[in-house]
Amino acid sequence: MLKGRRRNFEDMIIINTISIILILTGLLFFFGSVVGVLRFPDFYTRMHAAGKGDTLSSLLVIMGFAVYHLGQIHWMDFVWADLLVVIKLLAICAFIMLTSPTATHALMDAGYEDGIEPLTHKKGNALREPKVKGRG
């Protein structure tokens, strides 16, 4: 029994470390997306930073919490509610995977339809010839 408890304690440390690593990585990517949103030159490139950065970083942070709460489950007196929290957190992940790229696309499309001129250096714009100048 004592041995089992020791094992558990070590498992705890491993689980917590994994969760800390996941959350810190997520925060790092959040930071990347924030800097991108501030620094990038035009609306479309900012959208790249916002859309991609937010997806993965939210995913990582929430995964980190899912791992942490998985470690918090008392397997000795198991109640389903504890495990369901983890599943719900994973459901949020799936939800983010689904909605975030869609929102990115929707905003980008809206920006394009609205006439924000993309910053194109060389290859140009395959969608159509430049529209109204001086917008955006």
Place this chain on the structure above:
Amino acid sequence: MGHSGKEAAEMNAFFVWAGIALLLMMVPVFYRMNIGPTAIDRIVAVNVIGTKTAVLLVFIGTIFPGGRIEMFVDFALAYGLLNFIGSLAAARFFHRSKALGGEIDVEGEAEEF
């Protein structure tokens, strides 16, 4: 379960600081929200802040005394949903704004917002 109180307290402190870091990351985005330059830039900024808020709710739920994480997970889900619907509706609006007669100027004059 064999985790000591100290371990839990350390994790708690980590979550608090990580949450504060996340909160601080919202501040620069407010700058983007403020300067625009276009209305959609502002919406993007709001969307970014909204995503961070949804994640922050999970932080708050974990450090909440009494451990009501299942409650805050629902909040985070609902907040994420409404954030998504909000940006989608805004995107739709600007998608159509030219067709609506074009009198909605997206140049981002401060007076309009």
Place this chain on the structure above:
Amino acid sequence: MKWVGLIAVLFTGGLLLSAMDDFPKWGDAHSPANASPVSQYYIEKTIEDSGVPNMVTAVLADYRGYDTMFETVVVLIAGIAIMAILRVMNQIPGGARPSPRHEIGDHHDIIIGTTCRLLIPVLQLFALYVIAHGHHSPGGGFQGGVILGASFILTAIAQGLDPALERLPEKSYVKLAFAGVVIYSGFGVMCLLLGENFLDYGVLHVLLPGIDAAEARSHSMLGVEVGVAFTVSAIMFAIYANLASKGELEGGL
């Protein structure tokens, strides 16, 4: 204009901040809200009276049921007012801008359409969950109703207003909105008919065999919440549909 607004905001904010000193301390046991015998009663007797773990729901739907009932009515009136105003605006020549018609272009966006298609049923289930678990976790009619209304709005965003209105036509949502208020007040009237005060649900246990007064209160709260959710979700959608199409209920965003 910008400066006037800024000054007004700063002035109001300053006033509010200066009044902060008069607030009771955070978590003060002797603050008026905490020391009042009413809140003591709520805290001690909620479980005993109604068996509802979530005290907020008990206060909202039972102890202060009148308040919530008329809040629901306010929501209903707000929705009706918006519909009425937009209709009248349309009849005045030059009163409203011409509504955006179908020439705006095709509404079909594969990405948004597919995401919403996958999301809407889950969203509706989530809304019903929030409504049904109002007495266990934070939730209830208003919150669940908003999410349910949002799911209808999402249909309108993804597929266009016309398909959304085919799903939930104007006749239906107006009926639904009124049905909510009727359900709520119906519970009150039932209590009256059984010889108790309006909205005093305890007496309803005679209608369902095998439950006591506390359980009757708990179940009636759920019924009342369902009524609130009907009204709120229908009005949410009504407001969106009317505003997005300037009261004409076709074309739209």
Place this chain on the structure above:
Amino acid sequence: MGNRTFIFVLLLITWVVLSGQFDAFHLALGLISCALVTWMSSDLLFRNRQDSIWERVHEGWKLAWYFLWMLGQIFLANIAILKLSLSPNAMEQVNPSIVHFKTKLKSDFAKFLLANSITLTPGTVTIKIKGADFYVHAINEAAAAGLDGEMERRIARIYRSEARAPEDGSQRKGGS
């Protein structure tokens, strides 16, 4: 009818996960809610009514593997964004263009999957889909070169219907 039952069961599982209460009262509420949602919007969840349920489960399994691969790609995308936004000469590396390509995918769902995968992978965001034409905003040449069809092939492999001749492509809409 089989589809409706399948959707009902899926919703019921979702309800149990959401609710976490297993007493008869809450389960009964769950049954009512699931029936209500099935009645209201079961036509939304699956467009393609022809596939059998087993086929769907099989597709779902392949989809899960695809998501694992996607997760790695998303990771790379974020490292790229992080590098780009933190590098001191970011503006020289940003050279956006709007790229056009035609896809061979037929069903709406596969196109949706491809579009969202493009949005999540390094340096590219889908702006528009018009029929089979994709318009993608690429942040620089390297990102634009990455759209070589690897992803499209992987998606085509998930769906049996994508391998077929295009004559019934018009009615067959999204799977899973």
